Amino acid sequence: MSRPYDHQAIEAKWQAYWEQDRTFRASEDPARPKFYCLDMFPYPSGSGLHVGHLEGYTATDIVSRFKRMQGFNVLHPMGWDAFGLPAEQYAVKTGVHPAITTAENIATFKRQMKRVGLSYDWERELSTTDPGYYRWTQWIFLKLFERGLAYVAEVPVNWCPALSTVLANEEIVDGKSEVGGFDVVRKPMRQWVLKITAYAERLLDDLALVDWPASTLEMQKNWIGRSIGAEVEFELAGARGSLRIFTTRPDTLFGATYMVLAPEHPLVDAVTAPDRRDEVAAYRDAAARKSDLQRQELEKDKTGVFTGGHAINPVNGEQLPVWIADYVMMSYGTGAIMAVPAHDERDWAFARTYRLPIREVISGGDVSKEAFVETGRGTVVNSTTPDGSFSIDGLAPGDAIPKITAWLESRGKGKKTINYKLRDWLFARQRYWGEPFPILWVEGEAKPLPEEQLPLMLPETKNFKPSGSGESPLANLDVWLATTDPATGKPARRETNTMPQWAGSCWYYLRFIDPKNSRQLVDPVRERYWMPVDLYIGGSEHAVLHLLYARFWHKVLYDIGVVSTPEPFKKLVHQGIVLGEDNQKMSKSRGNVVNPDEMIERFGADAVRLYEMFMGPLEAMKPWSTRGVEGVTRFLDRVWRLTVHDDGSLSRAVVAADPSADQRRLLHQTVKKVTEDLEELRFNTAISQMMVFTNELTKLDRRPRALLEPFVLLLAPFAPHLCEELWEKLGHAPCVSRQPWPAFDPALVVSDRFEIPIQVNGKLRSKIEVPADWTEEQVVTSATEAAGDWLQGKPPRKVIYVAKRLVNFVV
RNA sequence: GCGAGAGUGGCGGAACUGGCAGACGCGCGAGACUUAGGAUCUCGUGGGAAACCGUGGGGGUUCAAGUCCCUCCUCUCGCACCA
Numbered sequence: 001m002s003r004p005y006d007h008q009a010i011e012a013k014w015q016a017y018w019e020q021d022r023t024f025r026a027s028e029d030p031a032r033p034k035f036y037c038l039d040m041f042p043y044p045s046g047s048g049l050h051v052g053h054l055e056g057y058t059a060t061d062i063v064s065r066f067k068r069m070q071g072f073n074v075l076h077p078m079g080w081d082a083f084g085l086p087a088e089q090y091a092v093k094t095g096v097h098p099a100i101t102t103a104e105n106i107a108t109f110k111r112q113m114k115r116v117g118l119s120y121d122w123e124r125e126l127s128t129t130d131p132g133y134y135r136w137t138q139w140i141f142l143k144l145f146e147r148g149l150a151y152v153a154e155v156p157v158n159w160c161p162a163l164s165t166v167l168a169n170e171e172i173v174d175g176k177s178e179v180g181g182f183d184v185v186r187k188p189m190r191q192w193v194l195k196i197t198a199y200a201e202r203l204l205d206d207l208a209l210v211d212w213p214a215s216t217l218e219m220q221k222n223w224i225g226r227s228i229g230a231e232v233e234f235e236l237a238g239a240r241g242s243l244r245i246f247t248t249r250p251d252t253l254f255g256a257t258y259m260v261l262a263p264e265h266p267l268v269d270a271v272t273a274p275d276r277r278d279e280v281a282a283y284r285d286a287a288a289r290k291s292d293l294q295r296q297e298l299e300k301d302k303t304g305v306f307t308g309g310h311a312i313n314p315v316n317g318e319q320l321p322v323w324i325a326d327y328v329m330m331s332y333g334t335g336a337i338m339a340v341p342a343h344d345e346r347d348w349a350f351a352r353t354y355r356l357p358i359r360e361v362i363s364g365g366d367v368s369k370e371a372f373v374e375t376g377r378g379t380v381v382n383s384t385t386p387d388g389s390f391s392i393d394g395l396a397p398g399d400a401i402p403k404i405t406a407w408l409e410s411r412g413k414g415k416k417t418i419n420y421k422l423r424d425w426l427f428a429r430q431r432y433w434g435e436p437f438p439i440l441w442v443e444g445e446a447k448p449l450p451e452e453q454l455p456l457m458l459p460e461t462k463n464f465k466p467s468g469s470g471e472s473p474l475a476n477l478d479v480w481l482a483t484t485d486p487a488t489g490k491p492a493r494r495e496t497n498t499m500p501q502w503a504g505s506c507w508y509y510l511r512f513i514d515p516k517n518s519r520q521l522v523d524p525v526r527e528r529y530w531m532p533v534d535l536y537i538g539g540s541e542h543a544v545l546h547l548l549y550a551r552f553w554h555k556v557l558y559d560i561g562v563v564s565t566p567e568p569f570k571k572l573v574h575q576g577i578v579l580g581e582d583n584q585k586m587s588k589s590r591g592n593v594v595n596p597d598e599m600i601e602r603f604g605a606d607a608v609r610l611y612e613m614f615m616g617p618l619e620a621m622k623p624w625s626t627r628g629v630e631g632v633t634r635f636l637d638r639v640w641r642l643t644v645h646d647d648g649s650l651s652r653a654v655v656a657a658d659p660s661a662d663q664r665r666l667l668h669q670t671v672k673k674v675t676e677d678l679e680e681l682r683f684n685t686a687i688s689q690m691m692v693f694t695n696e697l698t699k700l701d702r703r704p705r706a707l708l709e710p711f712v713l714l715l716a717p718f719a720p721h722l723c724e725e726l727w728e729k730l731g732h733a734p735c736v737s738r739q740p741w742p743a744f745d746p747a748l749v750v751s752d753r754f755e756i757p758i759q760v761n762g763k764l765r766s767k768i769e770v771p772a773d774w775t776e777e778q779v780v781t782s783a784t785e786a787a788g789d790w791l792q793g794k795p796p797r798k799v800i801y802v803a804k805r806l807v808n809f810v811v
Numbered sequence: 812g813c814g815a816g817a818g819u820g821g822c823g824g825a826a827c828u829g830g831c832a833g834a835c836g837c838g839c840g841a842g843a844c845u846u847a848g849g850a851u852c853u854c855g856u857g858g859g860a861a862a863c864c865g866u867g868g869g870g871g872u873u874c875a876a877g878u879c880c881c882u883c884c885u886c887u888c889g890c891a892c893c894a
Contacts, residue, residue, distance in 0.1 A: 002850055215815050219889060222814070227893075247894060260894090302892080332893045339894090345812090346892055421893050540888075614836070616824055621887075625823065631836050637851090685825070688835035695835090698852090757831040762875045764831055800874050806830050810874045 003633075004640050005648075007604030011721045014735075015114060023737050024064075024119040026075045028529050035072040036530050037064045038509055038569075040538025040546070041079045043501075044105035045086060049112040050586065051594045051612070051624060056537045056575040058612045059681065061118045063535060065717035066678045068119075069741040075530055076119060077512040079126040080106050084501045085168060088433040091464040098433040098464070102129060112596065117605045117720050119737070124515045128435075128504025133511060135455030136521045137503050138438040140553060142448050143560055145439075149195045152446060155426055157470075159187035165466035166430040189470055192428040192437065192497060196552045200224055200420040202566075203551055212572040213619070216543040223544050225421025230405045231334065232414035234259065234311035237319050239270050243311045246333030246419055249343060249375075250408065251392060251400035253315050254383040255361035256338040257351065259322045260304065262330040263287040271322045273308025280305055280324060287326045302327045302350045313338075314413040315404075316386055325350065333419050342367040362397055425549065427500060432464050432473040434498030442485045442492045450486060458498075471496045505546055506553040509533055509568060521562060532565045540574035547572070573681060578615070579623040586624075594624050606719035607633040613683035613718065632687075636722055638694050639715065643708060643726050650729055651703075659704040664748055666696055667707050671744035674714045683718075690715055705730070710742035758783045759808040760790040776801050783807040 018024065039060050042053060064076040080102075087098035087105075106127065113120065126133050144150040158167040162182035166189070171178045196203075204224045207217050229248035236242060243259060261268055263284045272280045283305040304325030311320050320338070327346055328337055341351035341358040348371035351358050358367055363381045365372025372378065375397045383400070384391035390407055392400040408414035428437075438449035438456045449456060459480040467475040475481065475496040485492045507521075513530045514522045547569070554568040579585060580592025587593065599608045611629040616622040645651045659667065670693045677686035693711060697703055709730060716723035716736045727736040751772065756779060758766040766786040770779050780799055784791065787809055800808040 004851095213816095215888075218815055222890060225890095225893065229894080245894080249894080327892050327894095329893070337894050344894070346894075349892095419893080543889080614823090620817090620824090622823065625837070627837050628823070634851095635836085641851090684823095685835080688825075691835055755831085759831085759875075762830095762873095767831075798874065800830090802830055802875095806875090808830080808874055 003604075004637050004646070005644070005722075005725075007606065007721070008601075010725045011115075011117065011605050014721045014724045015117060017724070017734060018119070018737070021735065022123075023735060024068075024076065024121050025123055026073065026077075026121045028526055029073045030529065032071065032073040034075065034530055035064075035067040035535075036075045036509075036533045037067065037535045038076075038512075038533045038537070039078065040536070040542060041081050041505070041508060042109065043081045043084055043086075044102060044109045046090075046101070046105055048105075048108050049596055050578075051596050051599070051608075052575075052578040052586070054116060054596055054608070055578055055612045055615075055618070056539070057113065057116070057118055058609045059573075059575060059618055059683065060535065060537050061116075061609075062613065062683065062717040063678065063681070064119055065720060065737060066741065068737065069713065069717070069739060071740065075124075075512065076121060077124040077126075077515075078113065078118070078120040078122070079124075079508055079512065080109070080128065081501065081505050081508070082106065082127045082129040083434045083499075083504055085171075085431065085433070088431055088464060091433070095462065095464075097462075099129070102127075115600055115605060116596070116609065119720070124512050126508065126511055126515050128508065129433075131455040131457055132516075132518070133508075134435045134458075134504065136511065137435050137499065137507070138449075138454050138456060139451065139521060140507060140557070141435075141499070141503075142438055142451065142454075144194060144556060145446075145448050147556070147560075149198060149556065150427070151193055151195065152190055153193045153424075154188040155191040155193065156186040157189045157191070157430070158184050159189070159470060160184050163466070164468040164470070166470055168429070187470070189430075191426055194425040194427045194552075196425045196549070197420060197422055199552050199555055200226070200422050201418075202555055203422075203548065206551075206555075206567055209567050210572065211570060213540075213574060216540065216547070216572065216574070219543045220548060223422060223548065226418060227420075228416070228418050230401075230408060230414050231417040232338065232408060233314060233412075234320070234338070235314070236267075236271060237310040237312050239309065241267065241270060243267060243271075243322070243336055244334045245336045245338050246417060247338060249340065249397070249401070250404050250414070251380055251383075251395075251397045252340040252343045252361050253313070253338065253404060255340040255342050255359045256313055256318075256320060257341060257357045257359055258339045259311050259320050260328045260337050260339050260347075260350070261307075261322060261324045262328045262335040263324050263326055264330040265324070265335045267336075268307065268324055271307045271309030271311075276306065276308035280307055283324060302346065302353060304350065304354065306354075314408065314411070315383075315390075321356075323354075331423065332421065341371065343371055343373055345371045345373060347371070425552075427503070428497035429500050430466065430470060430472040430496075431498050432458075432461070434458075434500065435503055436474065436498055437495040439495040440483065440485055440492040441495065442488070442490050446495070447485060447487070447492070453486070456494075467496075472498055474498070502546060502549050506550045507557070509536075509550075510557075510563065521557075524562075524564075527562075528564045531563060532567060533569045534571060536569040536572045537575060538572075539577075543574070574619060576617070576619050576621040578612075579621060581624055581626065583623045594626075599626075599629060603629050603633045604636075604721070606722045607636055610636065610687060610718050614687045616684055618681050618683060635691055635694060636719055638698055639719075640722065640726070642694065642697055642703060643712075644729055650731070653701055653703045654708060654730070655702045655704055657702060657704050659707050663696075663700075663704070663707055665751060666693060667710060668744040668748040671710060671714060671742045672746075672749050675741070675744065678717070687718065690718075712736065713739055713742050754804050756783065756804075757806045758787050759806060760787055761810060762808060765790045772804070776803070780807060784809075 037060050039057055064074045068074045082102045087101045090101055091098045158172055160167050160177045160182050167177055172184055177184055204226055227248050230250040231244055231246050234243040304323045307322050309322045311322055313320055339347040341347040342360045343362055360367045361382050362378040364378030380392045380395045380400045383393050392404050405416050436456050436458055440447045459477050463476055464473050481494050483492050510522045514526050517523055557563045558566055582592050584590055607629055610632040614632055643651055670689050673689040674686045712723050712726045724736050753769055753771055755767055755769050757764055768782050768786045796809040796811050798810040
């Protein structure tokens with residue numbers, strides 16, 4: 001494609017201008033409203049940016065430029081989530097230090113971003129691997145530790161004996177190590193764990209405060225997984241102690257016909273009868289050997305073993321056989337259940353397999369065919385205590401639940417309980433390339449490092465191979481490991497785990513506000529000015545973990561007074577995935593990866609930006625089309641020719657004359673549409689309207705400045721390089737990025753004439769054009785005439801008139 | 812299985828609180844300018860000869876349905892024995 005202008009030269013020119021002008025530098029200005037516009041910062045991988053990254057970055061860039069022109073003080077920063085596994089794996093293979101790889105990759109990403117013309121305030125750039133940054137990551141950890149929110153536990157990890165190392169989930173394929181295909185087993189290991197469960201309630205409730213996609217809210221809700229029910233005590237028969245179970249259906253307590261413990265449950269030994277010990281032990285061993293994955297996959301056939309023991313149902317004194325089965329999980333609730341096969345699908349399936357009794361206590365279904373689990377209908381039956389003193393018979397399940405819960409509570413047999421699916425957060429990796437924990441082990445006890453000693457620097461090494469013991473490569477560094485406790489002078493050993501990649505990304509949005517502060521994580525005055533993030537755009541793959549972890553840390557920081565808002569991210573949007581031209585997911589193996597550098601080379605950054613936004617709705621998954629890029633390139637070329645003559649001078653068609661009324665209306669309609677669409681992130685329809693405008697203007701041989709100049713401003717956030725150049729060609733000093741956003745006059749948007757479609761029996765038969773001030777009578781009269789033959793000369797049975805919309809005759 | 816979202820021309824996609832379905836772009840067709848055009852500009856382009864038919868299928872409400880209701884089908888994403 002030959003272009004009417006040299007996009008390469010113009011882009012380089014204006015990128016250099018913005019750089020030396022520091023056009024996009026943000027500073028606090030209490031006089032102006034702020035807008036914090038944030039991208040999820042990337043992991044700087046070796047393969048560079050792809051067109052999928054660019055979609056989200058372009059969107060936030062357009063919004064940032066738009067908001068600046070609207071008079072907002074915009075904070076639009078970028079940084080690097082640069083700790084992580086790939087650089088470390090590369091180091092193990094090649095010996096190249098992760099810091100070197102990381103720096104190279106960052107340089108590539110930054111070069112590519114600048115080439116796209118993204119208007120970041122690069123003076124706030126940060127990297128999670130920078131000691132000046134991770135000092136505060138460590139500081140936050142100390143605060144968590146102080147508040148009892150960080151603790152040590154023995155947690156099973158993916159241990160690969162052949163490699164003598166712990167593997168991340170993503171390093172395991174089909175239960176084997178990705179490298180070498182060796183077996184992986186579960187092995188308990190000392191780990192740091194964060195007590196996110198202590199915040200479960202608030203993490204759930206405060207979802208009401210944010211403007212997020214419904215699907216993401218739903219995912220977070222499900223992940224937290226609150227369920228309300230009751231814990232009930234069952235005394236053991238013939239043994240000391242009692243079995244505590246959790247149920248959401250205490251209304252079905254009279255229908256319990258057996259009990260199930262998770263195989264790992266601590267009471268298994270106590271309940272197991274001597275003659276069942278061998279069988280029980282064998283089942284427990286088998287369950288322990290299964291990975292979580294295997295336990296889940298064997299979903300269909302439930303297995304279990306009778307322990308020989310019994311527990312007593314507190315409502316009727318019945319002795320219930322106690323089983324163990326791996327369909328009950330130790331990690332949820334109390335690790336024990338009462339089984340009500342008539343009203344629980346899992347219990348029903350289990351009872352069928354082992355011929356256990358099924359007793360109906362909610363009528364309304366046929367429990368001989370399947371479990372009846374609905375709570376919305378049905379009536380409680382067979383649920384009266386043997387002495388007749390208490391009954392929930394005849395109630396709806398919803399009414400029976402509080403009644404029986406209160407009764408249990410009054411007798412000390414149970415209480416209302418809320419349970420969460422959310423588990424505490426395993427916060428340790430056996431890796432080198434991560435934040436070291438500011439923790440010393442003194443006489444077997446974890447002691448926090450004093451704040452003044454932060455950052456605890458990641459020690460230098462040339463050996464990135466795992467220690468072999470399952471500990472991180474840091475365990476090889478004897479000199480670093482051995483230290484003394486500053487408080488007591490006793491010998492101490494440093495913690496060898498490092499933090500997971502999530503750590504640095506949990507709070508980076510706060511550091512952008514005050515990236516150079518050496519005294520505080522963030523200055524409170526600045527924090528109050530900029531927070532919360534007004535718009536946060538990133539992939540939906542982070543819908544749960546990153547966003548939940550960041551919210552958790554934010555709430556802790558809120559509790560200790562570091563931040564002023566309960567939630568960090570006000571509005572969240574996920575950009576959709578960009579597919580290859582073949583409608584398949586982009587991948588090297590398919591050979592359908594689109595290289596943004598090549599696209600920018602051919603069509604220019606403006607065209608690529610514009611196409612990214614024109615493809616379709618931001619959130620939608622959609623295929624790339626290089627033809628489509630050509631299409632928007634043609635549009636930009638037309639915009640250029642509208643203003644500039646072939647020899648590069650201002651076109652003689654550009655005149656000072658006033659636009660016509662129709663032209664002015666088109667302009668105001670366009671300003672309105674683009675403004676409103678940008679507020680709603682509907683970039684594709686905004687561009688479409690600008691195309692309509694351009695098509696109209698192309699037809700004119702005299703093009704009034706009063707039309708062209710506001711239009712250049714409208715297009716500027718989308719195609720900033722082109723518009724800076726056109727603004728200059730139009731005789732203005734730089735730069736367009738500092739111009740105010742055009743306003744529209746609602747009175748000038750509406751037309752003085754309307755085209756009214758005329759329907760007969762709902763079918764379109766004709767159209768008339770009428771002045772806007774005509775009365776209904778005038779319009780209908782004219783419409784009747786226009787409908788002519790379709791009315792067959794008879795008066796219509798009914799006339800529907802929708803003002804300025806349509807006329808419909810019913811005959 | 813459960814939860815959430817989505818099905819509109821050859822393709823990507825428009826369509827406000829029910830009111831002209833297919834804006835805009837791609838592709839395709841015709842023409843203009845040209846030594847030439849894979850450049851540019853102009854016009855046309857849902858299907859059908861037409862009556863008419865058309866927003867995943869079927870049914871309903873309404874003067875009027877892509878939009879509301881019922882039902883079924885397909886696809887995408889998430890969760891997956893959570894008691």
